[in-house]
Amino acid sequence: MKTIDTTHYDQPFIDFYQSHPALYAQSLQTRVATIADYFLNQPYQFEPLGEGEQGRYSTLPLYRGDQFDCVTFVNTVLAMVHASDLQQFQQSFVKIRYLNQQIDYTQRSDWFTDLEWNPHLQNLGYIKDITATFVDKDNQPVAKIATAIINKPDYYIQKTITDLNLPQLSETEFENRLAELKAEGKKFNAISSFLSYIPFSALFDTQGQPIATLWKQFPNIAVIEIVRPNWRPVNPKDKKTDYGTHLNISHLGIAIRTPESIIFYHASLNHTVIKLPLIDYLKEFLNDTRSAPVVGIHIEKIC
Numbered sequence: 001m002k003t004i005d006t007t008h009y010d011q012p013f014i015d016f017y018q019s020h021p022a023l024y025a026q027s028l029q030t031r032v033a034t035i036a037d038y039f040l041n042q043p044y045q046f047e048p049l050g051e052g053e054q055g056r057y058s059t060l061p062l063y064r065g066d067q068f069d070c071v072t073f074v075n076t077v078l079a080m081v082h083a084s085d086l087q088q089f090q091q092s093f094v095k096i097r098y099l100n101q102q103i104d105y106t107q108r109s110d111w112f113t114d115l116e117w118n119p120h121l122q123n124l125g126y127i128k129d130i131t132a133t134f135v136d137k138d139n140q141p142v143a144k145i146a147t148a149i150i151n152k153p154d155y156y157i158q159k160t161i162t163d164l165n166l167p168q169l170s171e172t173e174f175e176n177r178l179a180e181l182k183a184e185g186k187k188f189n190a191i192s193s194f195l196s197y198i199p200f201s202a203l204f205d206t207q208g209q210p211i212a213t214l215w216k217q218f219p220n221i222a223v224i225e226i227v228r229p230n231w232r233p234v235n236p237k238d239k240k241t242d243y244g245t246h247l248n249i250s251h252l253g254i255a256i257r258t259p260e261s262i263i264f265y266h267a268s269l270n271h272t273v274i275k276l277p278l279i280d281y282l283k284e285f286l287n288d289t290r291s292a293p294v295v296g297i298h299i300e301k302i303c
Helices: 006-019 028-038 070-081 086-097 113-124 152-157 171-185 278-283
Strands: 127-129 144-151 190-199 221-231 247-257 262-267 273-277 296-302
Touching: 006 086, 028 070, 028 221, 028 247, 070 086, 070 113, 070 247, 070 262, 086 113, 113 127, 113 190, 113 221, 113 247, 113 296, 144 152, 144 247, 152 171, 152 190, 190 221, 190 247, 262 278, 273 278
Parallel strands: 144 221
Antiparallel strands: 127 296, 144 190, 190 296, 221 247, 221 296, 247 262, 262 273
């Protein structure tokens, strides 16, 4: 079996902890901002992580700091926020990414953000859903509900060879392992997901200008989830295979309030980890004409 160079993947975190020895005496907001800034400009890579060298379906590293997709970036920042050294980070990352801390491909909490990742991290005390608390100028709730059927069995049935990261296997072994994964997927059920979101019509006026009443209610630090109800993506690995299920969330990142604005940090598709004003980022979706458009955001306060 190919050996993973764990020293290489540890190094960014070792360097961080050595260069920020007093960070964990600072406020939560300062910690989140400092860690998010540390990873700016790291390249985007869809699904850069696996279960390590003993992984049944992926031997990619358990964690890394040199490339991210949107959810592994957020996972990494949140894990580091709750750890003052490498060992604590490793433990925190496993706790975040795997249901019941079971390092297993099918136990990843971040396959389905609204169905599993959100409630899992809420139970850990890392985030809190505050979406439904937002009100308009008349003190009326503005949140709406996005719905989708998350079909986990079909999600696994649609898996292809490109989804496995097992360079040591022969072609026949690959096919057998893929069949094994699809069989594992049959133990799950399709489940309806209901996700609260703040529609763009509450965040922006008809001229596309931000409505101050709403933006003043944003917390100092939050996970922002981009809501695209009942969206049916294709597999990002091969750009053509059906994903196997509908989703409600297409992207996520971290928002941090500054004196000037609310800054959005995210691993941008086919780009790098970047930051920009959240208002500017969301304005890109105001005229979304796709069949399943982005319609708003879900907000989880970072705790």
